Amino acid sequence: MLQLTGVRAGYGSFQALFDVSLEVRAGEAVGVIGPNGAGKTTLMRVISGLIRPTAGQLTMEGVDVLATPPHRIVELGIAHVPESRRLFPRMTVEDNLKMGGFAPAARAKFRQRLAVVYELFPRLRERRRQLAGSMSGGEQQMCAIGRALMSEPRLLLLDEPSAGLAPVVVDHVFALLGTIRAAGVTVLIVEQNVQQVLRVVERAYLLKAGRIRAAGAAGELLDGARLREAYLGV
Amino acid sequence: MGVFDIYLLEALINGVLLGGVLALLSLGLNLVFGVIDVVWICYAELIMLGMYAMYFLASVYHAPLLLAAALSIAAVGVLGVLLHVLVIAPLLGAAPINQLLATGGVLFFLQSAATILFGIEFKNLGLRLPVLKVAGMFISYSRLLAFAAALIGMVLVYLFLSRTYTGAAIRAIAQDRQIMTLMGVDSRRIYVITSALGGGLAGLAACLLVLQYDVHPFVGLSFGPITFLICVLGGLGNFLGGFVAAFVFAEIISVGGLYLDLEWGYVFAFAFFIAMMFVRPQGLLARRS
Numbered sequence: 001m002l003q004l005t006g007v008r009a010g011y012g013s014f015q016a017l018f019d020v021s022l023e024v025r026a027g028e029a030v031g032v033i034g035p036n037g038a039g040k041t042t043l044m045r046v047i048s049g050l051i052r053p054t055a056g057q058l059t060m061e062g063v064d065v066l067a068t069p070p071h072r073i074v075e076l077g078i079a080h081v082p083e084s085r086r087l088f089p090r091m092t093v094e095d096n097l098k099m100g101g102f103a104p105a106a107r108a109k110f111r112q113r114l115a116v117v118y119e120l121f122p123r124l125r126e127r128r129r130q131l132a133g134s135m136s137g138g139e140q141q142m143c144a145i146g147r148a149l150m151s152e153p154r155l156l157l158l159d160e161p162s163a164g165l166a167p168v169v170v171d172h173v174f175a176l177l178g179t180i181r182a183a184g185v186t187v188l189i190v191e192q193n194v195q196q197v198l199r200v201v202e203r204a205y206l207l208k209a210g211r212i213r214a215a216g217a218a219g220e221l222l223d224g225a226r227l228r229e230a231y232l233g234v
Numbered sequence: 235m236g237v238f239d240i241y242l243l244e245a246l247i248n249g250v251l252l253g254g255v256l257a258l259l260s261l262g263l264n265l266v267f268g269v270i271d272v273v274w275i276c277y278a279e280l281i282m283l284g285m286y287a288m289y290f291l292a293s294v295y296h297a298p299l300l301l302a303a304a305l306s307i308a309a310v311g312v313l314g315v316l317l318h319v320l321v322i323a324p325l326l327g328a329a330p331i332n333q334l335l336a337t338g339g340v341l342f343f344l345q346s347a348a349t350i351l352f353g354i355e356f357k358n359l360g361l362r363l364p365v366l367k368v369a370g371m372f373i374s375y376s377r378l379l380a381f382a383a384a385l386i387g388m389v390l391v392y393l394f395l396s397r398t399y400t401g402a403a404i405r406a407i408a409q410d411r412q413i414m415t416l417m418g419v420d421s422r423r424i425y426v427i428t429s430a431l432g433g434g435l436a437g438l439a440a441c442l443l444v445l446q447y448d449v450h451p452f453v454g455l456s457f458g459p460i461t462f463l464i465c466v467l468g469g470l471g472n473f474l475g476g477f478v479a480a481f482v483f484a485e486i487i488s489v490g491g492l493y494l495d496l497e498w499g500y501v502f503a504f505a506f507f508i509a510m511m512f513v514r515p516q517g518l519l520a521r522r523s
């Protein structure tokens with residue numbers, strides 16, 4: 001479904017990703033783990049078009065993502081829940097969701113998508129007239145995920161959805177992943193919470209200093225990760 | 235009610251009427267700043283050109299007033315887009331000081347161009363609108379009209395911002411510029427639409443101001459600084475703050491002018507502004523953060 005080949009990217013003269021190749025197959029949940037500053041967020045930004053790679057290929061269901069204007073990548077079926085949520089704090093929950101469904105095709109389905117999102121997050125329905133910035137961290141994360149689901153994505157990119165949340169809320173977020181996948185959405189998730197994420201994904205990549213250092217089934221990495229914890233500090 | 239009270243009430247009412255027009259003036263500037271993050275220093279010069287458009291269409295070519303107003307608003311809206319495409323867009327990545335200098339340069343360019351094209355004589359529509367006498371107070375019909383039109387203009391903008399997808403994107407982009415791409419929004423398009431809207435609001439303001447004031451190439455200097463101060467007082471880019479600040483300013487001018495004379499009203503208003511900059515530098519309705 002998603003294929004990255006030899007992707008290099010960075011900020012100005014600083015290179016953050018070095019020849020990253022990665023694949024996500026339809027229906028899978030794939031994790032990207034790695035220490036702080038490894039380039040995980042940069043990788044997500046490259047996929048959703050927030051930054052353009054300096055080299056490499058990127059395709060989504062065979063379509064060349066790099067030939068698509070960045071603001072139309074969401075129409076290819078890719079939705080990105082950015083790191084630290086990035087809601088529009090002074091807009092209501094429902095206006096935030098409306099922004100998630102901005103693309104022309106999504107507008108036509110607004111009511112239908114809204115019903116799906118409210119079904120998944122009944123809490124958001126209760127709070128739909130409330131300013132997004134006034135909600136708790138967990139509710140904001142649900143709103144951020146809901147906003148991404150408004151575009152009816154086939155691939156959902158989640159960048160550290162559990163960061164800054166209380167442990168019970170973290171469990172809830174990970175449990176939701178199952179529901180989202182059951183709806184047929186493929187997931188690529190970045191997490192610092194290595195142990196927990198490796199229990200919900202099938203495969204994972206270990207990124208360090210901008211390079212893929214290991215890849216494999218979640219179970220294998222889980223064992224390996226225990227070993228690596230000592231010297232990687234992840 | 236004593237005579238004194240009637241004067242005070244009249245001043246308060248005039249303050250509200252002035253406030254409506256000032257609120258409209260500040261809305262255009264605020265909108266552009268909030269969305270594009272650039273201050274149109276030449277905003278009042280767009281208004282000046284709109285006033286000339288009204289003058290030529292209505293007084294020289296004898297177009298009906300409403301038609302002249304519609305054409306003037308559209309013309310200044312187009313000017314707003316041209317300003318954006320020709321001057322702002324190429325400088326979006328540049329340092330803010332360069333953007334200020336560039337729109338400042340446009341200010342002098344427009345003043346000089348207007349002087350060459352239209353001369354320095356004061357022009358007006360030659361309309362003599364009646365003065366209403368209500369309960370012993372004198373309320374100018376043109377101010378009432380300007381207030382009503384400003385209010386209608388602001389309500390329309392409010393509906394646009396709150397009801398449409400483009401309006402939602404305009405509000406959203408003012409809160410988080412970078413992630414608009416993820417929402418499927420082409421920011422460049424939103425900038426152009428906002429510039430058209432900002433220009434259109436300047437055009438509407440021009441139509442209302444030309445009912446009360448003569449137009450000349452330097453007329454922008456009479457509204458530009460006060461509009462800018464209102465936006466700063468309300469918190470640049472904060473639409474509601476600008477709205478409140480416009481009425482606060484207008485009341486100070488109007489009521490202050492009652493006790494001394496109008497010039498003193500402005501002195502009080504600017505003194506208030508300076509004092510507020512010490513007390514609440516982030517603007518009247520600043521959020522604590």
Ligand SMILES: Nc1ncnc2c1ncn2[C@@H]1O[C@H](COP(=O)(O)OP(=O)(O)O)[C@@H](O)[C@H]1O
Pocket residue numbers: 011014016034035036037038039040041042043
């Ligand atoms: N906007 C930016 N400008 C410049 N450098 C950045 C920016 N964002 C991230 N970086 C740098 O790129 C590298 C990778 O960052 P990031 O992708 O955020 O890592 P991670 O998400 O794995 O913590 C880091 O060295 C970071 O300092």
Ligand SMILES: [Mg+2]
Pocket residue numbers: 040041042083160
């Ligand atoms: Mg990160």
